[in-house]
Every structure is written in C-alpha cells, then in structure tokens.
Amino acid sequence: MLAVVLVAAAAAAVTIGAVHVPLGTVLEAISGRAEDGPLKEIILQLRIPRVVEALVVGAALGVAGVLLQGSLGNPLASPDIVGITGGAAFGAILILLAFPEKVALMPVGALITGAAAGALVLTIAWTGPNRGATARLVLAGVAVSALFTAATTSVMVAFSDRVQSALLWMAGGLSSEGWQTLRVTWPYFFVGFIIAALLARPLDRLALGDDVAESLGTRPRVLRLASMISATLLAAAAAALVGMLGFLGLVIPHMVRLLGGTTRHGYLMVGSALMGAALLTSGDLLARTVLAPIELPVGPFMVVIGVPVFLWLLRGVR
8 A cells, every 4th residue: 555655656746846747758758768858857857856865765764763663662762862863964054054165065964973973872872881771872862962953053053144045954855956965875875774674583583572582593782783873874864865854753663553553673664664755755745836836845744744643652651
C-alpha cells in the first residue's frame, strides 16, 4: 500500500505545479524521446531532482528514527532529540549568514557540524562509568542539542541583518536547484542506508533485552554505536538538503508499527523508508500548489502531521 501511495505521489509531484506537464511528456523525457524545449528542462532539471530529493530525505529520516528508537529502546528518540539536527542547523546557518558568498558550501557545512554533533554525543556517552548506556546517550543528545541551538541563535543575533535569507532553510524546504546538492550528499545517504540494512537483524535481538542479545552473539553497546553512526549520516545529510524538518523521524516508525502490527526492524526500515518518502513528497506537492505560484516551506506541513501523532503517543508515556 505504501509503495502504491509513493508512486502516485511521485507521479503527481512531477506533473503538477505552476506549469502542468502531462504524464506522457514526463515518460518521454525520462526515456530520451522528448523534444528539446522548456518542458523537457522543467522535467529533467527541476521536477525530477526535487522529487528524488524528497524520496531520499523522507526515507532517510524514517530509517534514522527506526535506528534510534530500536537501539536506544526509547519510543521518543529521533534525530532531533540526540542533537544531530541541531548540529546540522548550526553549520548551515553559519555558512548562510557569516559566509553568504560561499552559500554553495552550505550542504557541506551542515554535514560537517551534524556529524560533529553526533560524534560529540557518542564521545560523551562512551566515556566514564556505565559507558554506552541508553540514558547517557539520550541525555548527552539533549545537552549537545541545546549547545548547538545556543550557537545557532548567537550567529543569528550577530548577523541579524541577514537572517531573512536563512528563514526558508530553518522552516524546512526542498530546493529546485537540480542535481548539484544531491551530488554532494549521496555518499552519506548510501553509507547510512547500507549500515542500517546490516543492523536490522541485530536490532531484533536487542529488542529482547541486553542480556538475551549478548547470549545470542550481539554486543549491545557496539550495536548502539553503529546505529548512532548510521542515523547521524542519514539525518545530517537530510538536514543539509532540506533544513529543519521536525517530527518525521519521530512519528513515522510508530505509524508503520501501527499499520503493520509488527516490530521486526527489517520490516520497519522498509516501511518507514516508504512512508517517509511518500509523506515528504506529498507534503512538498501541497507546499508548491496550495498557494501557487507562491511556494511554501514543507516543514510546517510535516509539523501539522507530526504534532497530533506525537501528542497521541504521549498518552502512553509514563
């Protein structure tokens, strides 16, 4: 069902917009049979890269949520909670405001600081007594997130005359800049997805408890470390592309569990990737068309979906 919804959302996102493009023309452009002209350029250089960006980012955030919730045993874990998103935000805002002439480096800056935030959380959690414990990871993430949020606010205050240029990124929005930003980030997505796929079965064993997992040959602390690394790569690369998208990594795994009635991580990863991709693609389509020709950021649409689910989840938290 999710795959069907995803295909339908992608087809609609490619054809619908300020300029309507028939689906037949899209297929001809993809196959190389379309005549050169504005429609072909719109399809190949604007619409398709944007849809691919939405698919990859949505899938990455969904899988990152599964990794963090499964490895930490915390149903409210997400890239926002463990500081990755906050770190990436600092890098992007620093480039946008302090070095506007180097705006092309924004994805790289977001990736570097997002990865640095994840590394800092891991360093804090894996030093001292009881290293690698779930509580240490979560608390370290909260502290690091607060640190980078304060740094981001300081940069915005220091360059208050340029803040307007950063608002769209902070609200979360897909770009129409073609394939350039994807070329920078695809290695991080690729490595993150590969690591996540390898962790599916070990996470199933970890769900039985640390003692049982160890008796089955799984090392819980190493598994949590690998999950954190994979989630950091995926979430930081996603933030580098689209900015601050809240709640996707938090609510998507729960929605997939409810729909599928299973907690197997292989299923959860595939389902969360499909649902994240479908939700972000659909949300971006709404953002582009609801007040066309004005394009809205997609972040608020994701919050509208995520907040009710989050509040519903809180009902079961004690």
